[in-house]
Amino acid sequence: MMASFLLPVFEWMESTPVGQAIQHSASLIALLESIHLIGLTLLLGSILMVDLTLLGFGIGRAPASRIASELRGWIAAGLAIMLVSGPLLLTSEATRCYKNPAFWTKMALLAIAVIFHFTVHRKVVSEEPPAPRYGAALTACLSLGLWTSVALAGKAIAILQSS
Amino acid sequence: MFLLSICQWLDSTRLNAAMRMSTWFFPTFDVIHTLGIVLVAGTIMLVDLRLLGLALRSEPVASVVERIVPWTLRGFSLMFVTGALLFSSEAVKLYHSPAFRIKLVLLALAGLNALIFHRTIYRDVANWDQTAAVPIRARLTGLLSLAFWIAIIAAGRAIAYGSGYDLG
Numbered sequence: 075m076m077a078s079f080l081l082p083v084f085e086w087m088e089s090t091p092v093g094q095a096i097q098h099s100a101s102l103i104a105l106l107e108s109i110h111l112i113g114l115t116l117l118l119g120s121i122l123m124v125d126l127t128l129l130g131f132g133i134g135r136a137p138a139s140r141i142a143s144e145l146r147g148w149i150a151a152g153l154a155i156m157l158v159s160g161p162l163l164l165t166s167e168a169t170r171c172y173k174n175p176a177f178w179t180k181m182a183l184l185a186i187a188v189i190f191h192f193t194v195h196r197k198v199v200s201e202e203p204p205a206p207r208y209g210a211a212l213t214a215c216l217s218l219g220l221w222t223s224v225a226l227a228g229k230a231i232a233i234l235q236s237s
Numbered sequence: 238m239f240l241l242s243i244c245q246w247l248d249s250t251r252l253n254a255a256m257r258m259s260t261w262f263f264p265t266f267d268v269i270h271t272l273g274i275v276l277v278a279g280t281i282m283l284v285d286l287r288l289l290g291l292a293l294r295s296e297p298v299a300s301v302v303e304r305i306v307p308w309t310l311r312g313f314s315l316m317f318v319t320g321a322l323l324f325s326s327e328a329v330k331l332y333h334s335p336a337f338r339i340k341l342v343l344l345a346l347a348g349l350n351a352l353i354f355h356r357t358i359y360r361d362v363a364n365w366d367q368t369a370a371v372p373i374r375a376r377l378t379g380l381l382s383l384a385f386w387i388a389i390i391a392a393g394r395a396i397a398y399g400s401g402y403d404l405g
Contacts, residue, residue: 104398108391111275115390119279120292123305133293134300144293148286222272229271233264 084168093165103166106159113155114225120145120152121191121221124199125214130207138210142199153188167235176234180227187220244328256326263326270319274393276312278386280305281351285386288371288379297366298375302359336395343392347385354378 087093096102124145127138164171171177198205198213205213247253256262286292287301324331331337358374365372371379 100398104394105391108387108394111271111390111394112278112387115275115279115386116282117279118275119283122276122279122308123283126304126308131304133296133304136296136300140295141293144295145283148283148292225272225275226268229264229268233267 084172087165087168096166106163110159113152116148117152120148125218128210128214139200170235174231174234176227176230183224183227187224241332244332247325247328266319266323273312273316277309277316280309285379285383288375299362299366336392340392343385343389350381
């Protein structure tokens with residue numbers, strides 16, 4: 075599926091005590107999944123508000139730059155929660171994920187979404203005076219589309235894993 | 238037992254048989270249901286965090302509520318419709334699931350919490366919105382709402398372990 079030099083890394087992850095412990099506890103997996111989903115909720119909710127502001131459906135007349143700086147901490151918190159719980163979940167079924175195309179799709183989309191968020195999105199959001207309307211709207215749509223795709227690919231991992 | 242007979246009836250319908258036969262029905266509606274919950278909880282959490290003074294502090298509570306709550310309601314209708322369909326595809330099983338019962342109770346409590354807020358303290362938001370501190374009762378609403386929605390997400394995950402496809 076992917077560069078085969080990664081397979082031993084995935085096998086090792088699964089063999090670690092952490093991977094073993096999570097793998098053998100359904101309640102631990104459910105707990106980690108809940109935490110992962112709460113992180114996603116925080117992340118998507120905050121990004122949605124910033125993007126709605128870019129699209130002109132913001133809070134009052136607050137500019138996108140202000141909403142974005144007020145929510146920056148919560149976006150980071152959501153991302154951090156996901157980046158801790160995600161790899162922990164991965165250790166419990168690393169070799170199965172390795173063979174799962176949805177997993178690699180999600181990783182690729184995640185990389186694109188993160189890069190887009192911290193480069194183009196951040197620049198457009200903080201522009202003074204605000205970016206031209208169509209530019210801002212396009213950025214918002216791309217941002218929402220990318221993050222939703224990451225979430226959908228995440229759900230697809232579970233669906234393909236069970237089939 | 239009345240509820241159980243409704244569940245048994247749901248399980249015996251043709252719609253139910255069609256849903257169970259379909260390989261794409263469950264995953265598709267599960268995905269939409271999850272996105273709906275993320276929309277509901279993600280937006281309501283921002284309102285809660287605002288009430289607690291932890292996010293969007295430069296924006297008045299009233300404008301945060303006015304602009305964000307419509308999205309919460311949109312998410313809720315998505316979640317409700319897909320949730321009802323998912324439920325009717327395995328009604329009897331869910332009737333016996335403790336996680337499912339807990340989730341319904343939590344949803345009712347979250348709704349009640351929001352309703353009480355809107356009918357009482359939020360009515361004179363104009364009087365306290367410009368003051369430095371959000372009233373303690375409004376902050377309590379925010380805290381309860383955060384706790385309810387976190388618990389609802391966790392209960393939903395717990396249901397998944399006993400239904401549809403096995404994630405473990």
